[in-house]
Amino acid sequence: MNATGPAASAFVEFERVQKSYDGETLVVKDLNLSVAKGEFLTMLGPSGSGKTTCLMMLAGFETATHGEIRLGGKEINNIPPHKRGIGMVFQNYALFPHMTVAENLSFPLEVRKIDKATREEKVKRALDMVQMGAFGGRRPAQLSGGQQQRIALARALVFEPELVLMDEPLGALDKQLREHMQFEITNLAHNLGITTVYVTHDQTEALTMSDRVAVFDDGVIQQLAPPDELYEQPQNSFVAQFIGENNTLHGSVEKISGGRCTVRLDDGQVIDAMPVKVAGEGERTLISIRPERVEVNSDSLGPDAHTLDAEVLEFIYMGDVFRTRLRVAGNDNFVIKTRNRADQTRLAPGEKVKIGWLPEDCRALDA
Amino acid sequence: MAEATADTATPTPGSVATGPMLAADGVPLKRSLARALRREKLRALALIAPLLIFILVSFIAPIVDMLFRSVENEIVSETLPRTVVALKDWDYESGEGPGEDVYAALYVDLVEAEEMKTHTRLGSRLNYEMTGISSLFRKTGRGIGRMDTDAYTKAITTLDAAWNEPATWIAVMDDDSARALLPETASAWSSWTRIVAANNDDIAKEEPGDFLFTTLYRDLSAATPDALAGYEGPEAARVREAAARIGSIEPVSLREQFLDIDKDWSDVQVWGTIQAFSPKYTPGYFLSAVDLQETPSGIEQQPDDQKIYRLLFKRTMFMSLAIMFSCILLGYPVAFLLSSLPLRTSNVLLILVLLPFWTSLLVRTSAWKVLLQQQGVINDVLVWMGVVADNDRLVMINNQFGTIVAMTHILLPFMILPLYSVMKTIPPTYLRAAKSLGATNWTAFWRVYFPQSVPGIGAGCILVFILSIGYYITPELVGGTTGTFISNRIAYHISSSLNWGLAAALGTILLVLVLALYWVYDRIVGIDNVNLG
Numbered sequence: 001m002n003a004t005g006p007a008a009s010a011f012v013e014f015e016r017v018q019k020s021y022d023g024e025t026l027v028v029k030d031l032n033l034s035v036a037k038g039e040f041l042t043m044l045g046p047s048g049s050g051k052t053t054c055l056m057m058l059a060g061f062e063t064a065t066h067g068e069i070r071l072g073g074k075e076i077n078n079i080p081p082h083k084r085g086i087g088m089v090f091q092n093y094a095l096f097p098h099m100t101v102a103e104n105l106s107f108p109l110e111v112r113k114i115d116k117a118t119r120e121e122k123v124k125r126a127l128d129m130v131q132m133g134a135f136g137g138r139r140p141a142q143l144s145g146g147q148q149q150r151i152a153l154a155r156a157l158v159f160e161p162e163l164v165l166m167d168e169p170l171g172a173l174d175k176q177l178r179e180h181m182q183f184e185i186t187n188l189a190h191n192l193g194i195t196t197v198y199v200t201h202d203q204t205e206a207l208t209m210s211d212r213v214a215v216f217d218d219g220v221i222q223q224l225a226p227p228d229e230l231y232e233q234p235q236n237s238f239v240a241q242f243i244g245e246n247n248t249l250h251g252s253v254e255k256i257s258g259g260r261c262t263v264r265l266d267d268g269q270v271i272d273a274m275p276v277k278v279a280g281e282g283e284r285t286l287i288s289i290r291p292e293r294v295e296v297n298s299d300s301l302g303p304d305a306h307t308l309d310a311e312v313l314e315f316i317y318m319g320d321v322f323r324t325r326l327r328v329a330g331n332d333n334f335v336i337k338t339r340n341r342a343d344q345t346r347l348a349p350g351e352k353v354k355i356g357w358l359p360e361d362c363r364a365l366d367a
Numbered sequence: 368m369a370e371a372t373a374d375t376a377t378p379t380p381g382s383v384a385t386g387p388m389l390a391a392d393g394v395p396l397k398r399s400l401a402r403a404l405r406r407e408k409l410r411a412l413a414l415i416a417p418l419l420i421f422i423l424v425s426f427i428a429p430i431v432d433m434l435f436r437s438v439e440n441e442i443v444s445e446t447l448p449r450t451v452v453a454l455k456d457w458d459y460e461s462g463e464g465p466g467e468d469v470y471a472a473l474y475v476d477l478v479e480a481e482e483m484k485t486h487t488r489l490g491s492r493l494n495y496e497m498t499g500i501s502s503l504f505r506k507t508g509r510g511i512g513r514m515d516t517d518a519y520t521k522a523i524t525t526l527d528a529a530w531n532e533p534a535t536w537i538a539v540m541d542d543d544s545a546r547a548l549l550p551e552t553a554s555a556w557s558s559w560t561r562i563v564a565a566n567n568d569d570i571a572k573e574e575p576g577d578f579l580f581t582t583l584y585r586d587l588s589a590a591t592p593d594a595l596a597g598y599e600g601p602e603a604a605r606v607r608e609a610a611a612r613i614g615s616i617e618p619v620s621l622r623e624q625f626l627d628i629d630k631d632w633s634d635v636q637v638w639g640t641i642q643a644f645s646p647k648y649t650p651g652y653f654l655s656a657v658d659l660q661e662t663p664s665g666i667e668q669q670p671d672d673q674k675i676y677r678l679l680f681k682r683t684m685f686m687s688l689a690i691m692f693s694c695i696l697l698g699y700p701v702a703f704l705l706s707s708l709p710l711r712t713s714n715v716l717l718i719l720v721l722l723p724f725w726t727s728l729l730v731r732t733s734a735w736k737v738l739l740q741q742q743g744v745i746n747d748v749l750v751w752m753g754v755v756a757d758n759d760r761l762v763m764i765n766n767q768f769g770t771i772v773a774m775t776h777i778l779l780p781f782m783i784l785p786l787y788s789v790m791k792t793i794p795p796t797y798l799r800a801a802k803s804l805g806a807t808n809w810t811a812f813w814r815v816y817f818p819q820s821v822p823g824i825g826a827g828c829i830l831v832f833i834l835s836i837g838y839y840i841t842p843e844l845v846g847g848t849t850g851t852f853i854s855n856r857i858a859y860h861i862s863s864s865l866n867w868g869l870a871a872a873l874g875t876i877l878l879v880l881v882l883a884l885y886w887v888y889d890r891i892v893g894i895d896n897v898n899l900g
Contacts, residue, residue, distance in 0.1 A: 096800075107804055111810055165803075
């Protein structure tokens with residue numbers, strides 16, 4: 001496991017946590033994870049990867065089959081959810097429809113037996129914090145999706161928890177609002193110094209919001225890293241393909257030397273790559289190259305660089321970039337992205353070109 | 368006004384002028400829309416028309432007619448038209464029976480009623496208000512033909528045999544001036560023609576009845592000499608002749624004749640009752656339905672031993688409420704469980720909930736009899752366990768307890784189904800959210816889940832309460848004397864006592880009660896909050 005973290009400042013800790021619903025298969029397999037105080041950590045993964053289960057175990061709605069979950073150094077496995085003091089934002093907000101916005105916010109304070117004056121003040125402050133001060137008397141049904149989202153956020157924060165969990169909170173919003181809310185949530189979390197565990201299957205959300213991202217698949221954290229590292233240095237083929245757009249080529253490793261390896265593709269062409277996760281010489285590998293790192297007909301690669309023959313299949317104009325689909329080494333879905341510059345050539349379908357890349361942008365991963 | 372603006376200002380379509388919005392052809396948009404929607408509406412109406420007509424004809428109309436019987440009272444004024452008129456000036460408070468005129472009117476009325484066999488029906492009707500009137504009318508009907516009024520007949524025909532000829536009567540009674548001279552006789556003659564027609568006889572061949580001579584005697588005695596002298600109609604000479612010698616005839620007191628048949632005809636109470644119920648519409652049935660009665664001296668309480676309906680209404684309400692609350696208590700947890708189980712399991716359990724629906728109501732009710740009776744299963748078990756003594760077995764059937772138990776069981780699905788359908792729509796995340804916000808299980812349920820299930824409770828309560836308030840079969844079978852409902856009494860009046868007016872009044876009160884409760888419920892819970900799933 002590459003779940004590493006500064007153990008000294010760990011606020012949330014999963015230690016060897018396993019979860020099974022049916023006693024036959026493990027949904028979460030041997031999870032070790034620590035989240036530092038004030039950190040914004042995102043659990044990212046396809047559905048069924050175990051990320052929501054982890055969140056529910058942390059919130060207390062699911063019990064861990066094995067292992068220990070600690071909050072602030074204290075084991076919380078057997079503490080019921082309402083005593084954990086963790087704020088939570090649900091996928092569909094779960095605002096109580098029979099209460100007004102102010103009553104919704106006041107609810108967690110009431111159950112904590114906080115006096116009325118303090119309650120009102122805190123509710124007002126929380127509403128102002130999400131710029132919804134004027135909406136206290138409304139019912140949730142009278143609010144737009146974005147407004148409901150803000151109220152749900154305010155409600156999760158109003159009782160000043162140290163840890164806030166968010167379960168795909170932006171899933172129901174349209175793209176523009178989602179981007180805006182991403183920004184607001186991150187700002188709020190950082191300004192208040194709250195530790196946040198955020199679950200999403202949207203990689204853009206994960207990359208733009210998080211301090212660190214834990215990519216889940218098959219009940220295992222595939223990689224835990226800051227966004228840039230995750231994107232640029234995926235540790236295995238799942239992460240490489242799951243995060244961002246990615247071109248893959250199949251081949252076998254011919255030679256590994258000096259931090260470089262030579263890979264013979266299945267159609268016989270040879271390229272250079274960075275050996276990141278290869279079993280050894282002669283073994284199968286999967287080559288991963290980001291579309292924007294591919295050069296076309298370029299001499300900037302140097303004379304000894306390997307280049308590949310490619311045929312243009314499709315050219316898509318996307319405004320800020322051009323997206324060109326090529327056939328490379330038998331792969332019809334090889335995509336390159338080029339910036340829309342005045343001097344940029346627009347490739348026409350049927351055109352034969354030479355493509356290449358810097359060897360450090362090309363990662364040889366597990367097949 | 369809106370159209371006037373449109374005509375004079377002729378604003379361009381969609382202009383922001385103060386006038387109405389116009390469609391592209393200049394017609395106000397509202398009118399265009401209405402026209403466009405009319406076809407839709409007609410189509411919708413056509414779709415429901417068959418059912419609507421069927422219900423109107425076969426259901427609503429009979430019910431309205433039935434409810435109308437609760438105030439209808441035409442039988443008195445139709446059977447005794449002359450008596451009702453003659454009684455108008457009589458004062459019950461005087462404590463004295465009415466005068467001879469009233470008896471004379473009653474005589475003619477009853478002769479016709481007896482011939483038409485309507486006097487017994489009137490007797491039964493008035494018997495609801497005063498016991499004994501029915502037999503009085505029956506007895507009088509038998510005696511009316513044997514009264515001593517044939518003395519008049521003999522005397523007048525002796526004076527002039529022509530009065531025995533139907534032709535004489537037909538000639539006289541055909542004339543307007545004669546009818547004006549002899550009003551009572553004219554009125555009696557119209558009865559006579561009806562009687563003859565009803566017997567399929569020929570009026571020209573039938574000997575005139577005794578009562579015609581009685582009225583002729585009374586009219587001729589009362590006629591002023593001037594009127595007689597001025598009479599120029601048919602048989603003028605014969606009429607004047609009879610009038611001149613009428614004083615020689617010994618008068619017969621009709622009052623005495625009636626008293627001979629039955630002394631009760633001197634009872635002011637009888638006359639008071641007839642007078643009180645002479646209007647075409649009466650509040651009498653409604654008063655009876657709430658244990659009051661209309662007496663000649665005004666509205667009074669029923670005697671204590673006859674008070675039953677207020678008690679029954681109260682009992683019906685109380686037991687319906689008890690059934691409703693036990694349905695909530697038993698149904699809510701079941702619905703909660705059903706809604707929180709996976710669909711496959713909940714479907715199986717739902718079938719168990721619906722199972723009673725597939726069993727006959729009688730079978731279920733009888734099953735409760737078997738279980739609850741004193742020699743029944745439950746008592747046997749309790750005795751075997753030593754909880755109750757063998758000679759002191761619990762009485763659990765044929766009383767309120769048995770009715771409540773059996774009806775709760777029968778009506779439970781009507782509570783569970785709406786509850787279930789509402790609870791199914793409450794996402795479990797609400798409970799989780801409440802708990803994550805720090806609420807205990809109970810607080811989360813009570814503050815978050817329960818308020819959202821209220822529409823289901825409301826729907827279930829309305830269904831169960833309204834069904835039980837009008838329930839008939841189960842209370843009839845297991846209610847005994849203390850567990851019967853008002854509906855059992857209505858059924859009794861419909862099929863046994865045949866007092867349909869009272870049954871209609873009771874039914875109307877029940878209907879109004881339900882509507883009133885519905886209104887109160889709407890004010891408190893809000894009918895929009897009711898969800899039948």
